[in-house]
Amino acid sequence: MIKLKNVSLVFQGGSVAVSNISTEVKEGEFIYLVGNSGSGKSSFLKLLYREYIATKGEIEVANIDVSKLPKWKVPLLRRKIGIVTQEPQLLENRNTFENISFALEVMGCLPEEIDVKTNTLLDLVELSDSAYKFPEQLSGGEQTRVSIARALANNPIVLLCDEPTGNLDPDLSIQILSLLEKINRAGTTVIMATHDSLLVNRRKKRVIQLSDGKIVRDESDGSYIVR
Amino acid sequence: MGKFSYVLKNTLLNMKRTPLLVFATIIAVLVSSFLVFTTLSARSIVENNTLRWQNGVHVVVFLDDRVTTTAHKQLETSLESYPEVRTVDYFSKSEAEEEFRVLFKDQTELLAEVDYQILPASLRINLNDPSNYKLIIERLEGNPAVREIRTSGEAIERLLSLTDTLVISATAFALLIGFAAFILLINTLRLAAYSKKKEIKIMRLIGASSTYIRLPFIFEAVIESLIGTSIAVGFGWALIEYSKSSVVADSIFDITISDDYLIFLTLSLLMFSIIFGLFASFVGIRKTLND
Numbered sequence: 255m256i257k258l259k260n261v262s263l264v265f266q267g268g269s270v271a272v273s274n275i276s277t278e279v280k281e282g283e284f285i286y287l288v289g290n291s292g293s294g295k296s297s298f299l300k301l302l303y304r305e306y307i308a309t310k311g312e313i314e315v316a317n318i319d320v321s322k323l324p325k326w327k328v329p330l331l332r333r334k335i336g337i338v339t340q341e342p343q344l345l346e347n348r349n350t351f352e353n354i355s356f357a358l359e360v361m362g363c364l365p366e367e368i369d370v371k372t373n374t375l376l377d378l379v380e381l382s383d384s385a386y387k388f389p390e391q392l393s394g395g396e397q398t399r400v401s402i403a404r405a406l407a408n409n410p411i412v413l414l415c416d417e418p419t420g421n422l423d424p425d426l427s428i429q430i431l432s433l434l435e436k437i438n439r440a441g442t443t444v445i446m447a448t449h450d451s452l453l454v455n456r457r458k459k460r461v462i463q464l465s466d467g468k469i470v471r472d473e474s475d476g477s478y479i480v481r
Numbered sequence: 482m483g484k485f486s487y488v489l490k491n492t493l494l495n496m497k498r499t500p501l502l503v504f505a506t507i508i509a510v511l512v513s514s515f516l517v518f519t520t521l522s523a524r525s526i527v528e529n530n531t532l533r534w535q536n537g538v539h540v541v542v543f544l545d546d547r548v549t550t551t552a553h554k555q556l557e558t559s560l561e562s563y564p565e566v567r568t569v570d571y572f573s574k575s576e577a578e579e580e581f582r583v584l585f586k587d588q589t590e591l592l593a594e595v596d597y598q599i600l601p602a603s604l605r606i607n608l609n610d611p612s613n614y615k616l617i618i619e620r621l622e623g624n625p626a627v628r629e630i631r632t633s634g635e636a637i638e639r640l641l642s643l644t645d646t647l648v649i650s651a652t653a654f655a656l657l658i659g660f661a662a663f664i665l666l667i668n669t670l671r672l673a674a675y676s677k678k679k680e681i682k683i684m685r686l687i688g689a690s691s692t693y694i695r696l697p698f699i700f701e702a703v704i705e706s707l708i709g710t711s712i713a714v715g716f717g718w719a720l721i722e723y724s725k726s727s728v729v730a731d732s733i734f735d736i737t738i739s740d741d742y743l744i745f746l747t748l749s750l751l752m753f754s755i756i757f758g759l760f761a762s763f764v765g766i767r768k769t770l771n772d
Contacts, residue, residue: 303686332688343683356680357687362484408687 255281255412255443256302261311261321263297263467271297273467274311279445281411284438286454287447289464295447298464299414302445303335304328316411333361336405336442338415342397344389350400351376351385357407375403379433395426402433406442413437415446419453427453484693491697492704495673502669503705509662510709510757511716514750516655518717520648521746525738527644540606540617545628546574552626557604563620565613572603601628663761666705670698670765678769691770698766703758710754714747 256279263272272294279285287295300306301313304320313320316334323331344353355372363371376382379399389397398418405413415434419427431446431453438444448454454461463471496503542560544553553571560569572580577600585591608614614632621627674681684694721743724736 326690329685329688329690332686335688337686339686343679343686345680345683356683359487360684360687360689360693362487404683404687 255279255283255316256445257312257314258301259312261301261308261313263294263301263306264309270467271306272301272308275467275469276311277462277469277472279412279443281443282438282441283443284435284459285445286457286459286461287445287464288449288451288454288461290449293464294467295449295464296416297467299416299445299447302412302414303337304331333408334411336402336408336410336413338398338401338405338413338418340417340420342389342401344397344400346389349386349388350381350392350396353389353400354403354407357404361408371407375406378406378437379403393426394422395429398422398426398430399433402430402437406437410442412443412445415444417447417449419448419450424453428456431457488693488696488700492700495677495697495701496704498676499669499672502665502672506662506665506669506705507709507712509658509665510706510754511713513655513659513662514710514713514754515716516651516658518714518746518750519720520651520655522717522721522738522743524644524648525742526736527640529737530735531641539608539611539633540614541631542604542606542621542627543601543629543631544603544626546601548626553602553604556624556626560604560606560617563617565608565610565616566606567609568607570605572605574598574600574602577602659757662709663757666702666758666761667765669705670702670762671769673701674698674766674769681769694770695762695766699759699762702762702765703755706754706758706761707751710750714750718743718747 258278259276261272261275262270264270275298287298289295297306301308302315302320304323308321311321315331318327318331318334320331345356348356351372354375355368358368358371373382376385379402381396381399381403384392384396387396389400392400402413402415402418413434418434419430422430427450434444434446435457460474461471462469542556544556557569557571560566574597578597581595581597581600582592606617608617611633614635618630618632621630681694721736721738727736
């Protein structure tokens with residue numbers, strides 16, 4: 255599903271974001287990407303959806319060679335990926351339903367199809383009762399769930415979440431993780447970046463720890479405990 | 482169909498967000514296009530008229546009464562032998578008087594006071610190439626049968642030179658206003674793109690192509706440009722129609738311009754306005770999309 259081979263990312267000016275990373279993610283896996291701020295988690299994810307271009311190495315996502323992908327083909331890659339950012343990036347002048355349906359509208363779905371899919375997604379993220387609320391009327395957790403629903407609108411094969419619980423309290427964070435695991439059980443590969451060690455310890459999933467842009471630990475059996 | 486309706490909906494939404502800027506842009510495009518349309522139409526009218534005049538009499542040789550009619554005839558014969566001369570018509574003193582009476586028929590006092598004996602006979606020359614009028618002057622210089630030579634060439638040259646000056650001035654002005662329209666259009670698009678920055682960011686994450694993201698802005702620019710140009714062309718056609726029935730039309734100036742030329746001019750301007758809109762949209766949102 256996802257392969258990285260000797261991948262490095264060096265910004266202009268010489269600061270190293272990712273250093274010689276090699277790893278593989280299988281279809282249907284759920285991975286927590288952990289590390290301190292500046293350890294390279296976001297850069298790792300951005301390399302996968304070609305927001306950043308690797309300085310060195312090879313990246314393959316869903317059989318697409320991302321490292322050699324021309325700019326005009328990037329949208330084709332992103333249609334296979336769902337992206338959830340730390341800030342939910344909701345449109346203030348649109349309600350929950352419209353924020354989710356926006357993705358479908360942009361992809362050119364027909365109105366009937368948009369209605370059905372949006373309602374399904376609202377059910378999935380348990381926001382049917384808040385369908386007509388605007389972002390400012392939603393809690394942080396609800397906003398994140400809207401953002402997740404929108405990322406799922408394209409039926410992505412992999413969901414990349416960059417600290418979606420970063421601004422949430424522990425209870426709400428657990429709700430989001432449960433939702434992501436539910437999505438994962440339905441077959442979508444999920445990679446979630448977080449710096450919340452306690453949260454990861456409880457979930458018993460594969461964990462990749464980054465430090466200074468390098469993979470320092472990769473525990474696949476759920477035995478990972480952040481000390 | 483779904484994608485097209487999204488683009489169309491967003492194009493109209495963009496235009497609704499900044500109505501004053503959209504209005505200002507359309508007005509600037511309108512003024513600029515109107516100037517181009519009227520300038521080019523006017524130039525065509527002047528060219529038609531000068532061509533008509535040039536096909537008439539190019540050189541008038543007033544003959545000296547003191548010289549015999551035989552000398553006049555000899556002069557006519559030698560003029561006819563010149564290769565640059567197409568035709569030579571002899572205009573007698575009585576014909577000159579008749580013409581004078583027709584030309585000044587409304588000025589009875591003048592007609593009563595004029596001594597018609599002073600009106601000279603003349604030779605009216607039509608040249609193969611009207612620009613050769615100076616050659617005729619040179620050939621006739623010092624000829625005792627010639628009293629005075631008048632040419633239409635100088636007048637036509639002066640008129641064409643004046644027209645050229647007017648065309649250059651109007652074109653420069655049209656370009657200036659066109660540039661203002663371009664800046665306005667770019668700013669309108671930048672504002673629209675800026676207000677949709679978050680939306681654009683989400684679209685890029687979802688996997689919308691750059692062209693698809695650009696389309697509402699491209700449509701907006703082209704629509705505004707086309708509206709301005711269409712109104713300008715409409716005004717231009719109306720102005721020409723009005724001129725045909727106005728005082729100007731009663732003068733020596735012939736307000737005729739071929740429909741083919743007007744259609745060509747209209748289509749060219751509309752085509753240019755589309756290119757103008759496309760280019761403005763390309764420049765206007767390039768930065769926002771690259772951010």
